[in-house]
Amino acid sequence: MKNQGFSLVELIVVVAIMAALAGVLTPAYLSYIEKSRQQTDESAAGEIYRAAEIVVYTGEYDISDQVLVTFSTAGIQLNTSLANAAQVEDILKEHFGNQYQTAKPVSKKYKNMTYTITILPPEGGSYMPRLSATWS
Numbered sequence: 001m002k003n004q005g006f007s008l009v010e011l012i013v014v015v016a017i018m019a020a021l022a023g024v025l026t027p028a029y030l031s032y033i034e035k036s037r038q039q040t041d042e043s044a045a046g047e048i049y050r051a052a053e054i055v056v057y058t059g060e061y062d063i064s065d066q067v068l069v070t071f072s073t074a075g076i077q078l079n080t081s082l083a084n085a086a087q088v089e090d091i092l093k094e095h096f097g098n099q100y101q102t103a104k105p106v107s108k109k110y111k112n113m114t115y116t117i118t119i120l121p122p123e124g125g126s127y128m129p130r131l132s133a134t135w136s
Helices: 008-058 085-096
Strands: 066-072 075-078 115-120 130-135
Touching (some): 008 066, 008 085, 008 115, 008 130, 066 085, 075 085
Antiparallel strands (some): 066 075, 066 115, 115 130
């Protein structure tokens, strides 16, 4: 008798095994993607913070308790009324490109949050302003 192919039972077993593997691997894959998105958001926030830090610590700021940059679903928004804001914008453009304002949080954790960088007054006898950064 010639081999005519696979029997229906063999095909059902193979499909069942594939379904079980997909059921086990899909949540792990989705978790991996979400972690990657969170790391992307945290990295972008870190780059924004470093840009603000470079400019604030190399410039002169008399204004304190002022929001410098926000990163949210509205994109990256810069307080252009502050001194040296154009320098922050130049550094942001270097990292994010000319479309830096359209960069938005992509992870579920940070999607509805805003990352805010605020210039704070110097403390402890220092003449340098401080930066505060928070997700809220």
